Each structure stands twice: as C-alpha cells, then as structure tokens.
Amino acid sequence: MFEQLQQFQQQFADHPVAQRKINAALATYLGLAQRQLPDDPLPALSFSVHQLVNQPALMALETLLADFRQALITTYGIWHLPNNRWLDDLHDFVAGRPVLEIMAGNGVISHGLRARGDDVVATDNFVWSGQDNQRPDPWTPVIPCAADQALRIYPHAVVIMSWAPDTDNSDLAVLQTLRQARFAGDFIVIGEKMQATNSPAFWATAQLSVPPLLNQHHHSFDNIHDQVYLVK
Structure with missing residues (x-):
C-alpha cells in the first residue's frame, strides 16, 4: 500500500x-x-x-x-479509525465518568481516552485474532474478557462498542444485558446500520439517536457509512 x-x-x-x-x-x-x-x-x-x-x-x-x-x-488491526478531534469530542461527552469499552480490539479508542485522562477499562475476547489480522497488538492494556461478562464485572457509566461483528448476536446480548440491569448511563455504538457492522437483530431492536457532538468530527472516508449512535 x-x-x-x-x-x-x-x-x-x-x-x-x-x-x-x-x-x-x-x-x-x-x-x-x-x-x-x-x-x-x-x-x-x-x-x-x-x-x-x-x-x-x-x-x-x-x-x-x-x-x-x-x-x-x-x-x-484497526477496523474503525478514530481521529483526534473526534476523541476530543468523545472525552467531552464522557465528562469524567467511568468508561467500559467492550469489543475494544486493539484498544485504539481506549488509548485515546486514557491519553486525555479518562478512567477506561478496555476489554475484548480476541476471537478475531487470526482472521483479517493475524495477532492482536493492543495500543493500551486490553483485558481478555467477553462483552457480557465485562458488563457484570467492571463499573461503568459509559459503555462503548465499535464495529461489532455482523456474524453473531453478541451485540444484541449486550443490549439485553444493559436493559435488564436498567442501565441509566450512555451506551455508545459505532457502526453502519443494517450493513457492514452488527447483527440485523441488534439494529431491529435498538432504539437509536445520533448525537451531533459525537458525529461532527466522525466522517466516512470510504463506502462504509458508519455513524456514532446512542442506544437504548
């Protein structure tokens, strides 16, 4: 390249x-x-x-x-490409609250938030290792942990999930876990609705809003038009 x-x-x-x-x-x-x-x-x-x-x-x-x-x-090993202006916006949105990133991959978002002083726990089960990318190479410590388990273990007022796979319903399980726990914080999902990311069942079930602050510096550069959503 x-x-x-x-x-x-x-x-x-x-x-x-x-x-x-x-x-x-x-x-x-x-x-x-x-x-x-x-x-x-x-x-x-x-x-x-x-x-x-x-x-x-x-x-x-x-x-x-x-x-x-x-x-x-x-x-x-980067599927979703953040930029520093967007990370500044995300940091402002977090506003000092504890963050849990699930399905964090190589932890690029968590790395950016930690560099801005945020309290972040990054987790991933690393089942993608050996697929498109041969081995994980985290930018920051990422705890090996499945998403639903992480929700039960680590404190969080903000949950971030970016580019969840479209091959299973693990994202739907996350949403159901948060609903059952009556989660009152913010669940941030980054993906392309009904296309490249996440399961159809998740998109059919999720209640979505598109916050301007989290999208003003989040733009598509190719034919995948992902956005930043708040999900209930």
Missing part, C-alpha cells in the same frame, strides 16, 4: 484533488505505524463518476484507495 501510494503521489503531482486524498492516506498509514492517529477526519477517498470518466487514469488510484480500510485492518 505504502509504495503504491508513493508512486501515485508522483504520477498525480499536478492533480490537487488526487494529492489531497493520497497525502491523507499516506500520513495516516505512516502515523499508525508510530501509533499516532490523524488529527482530523480523513477526506472521502473515492472520486466522483464525473472525475473518473474525464480522467480514466484515476481508476487505478480509485481501486487502491477503495482498499485502504482493508489495508489498515490487515496491517494494524
């Missing part, structure tokens, strides 16, 4: 639109190697049909950038 982006950077040196996309992807890819997140949301990495028709040479770059998220998954 890195070498190909560099080649396109040279090929489209006089194309400002392509340069902006390439430079954002390059900076993000290199930054993640140093465990540094982008400061701002990535721009949309795709081109319009009009741009592709008028400049067919962009097609190869379009194809490469369409695989950017998959490159982040296989290289860094």
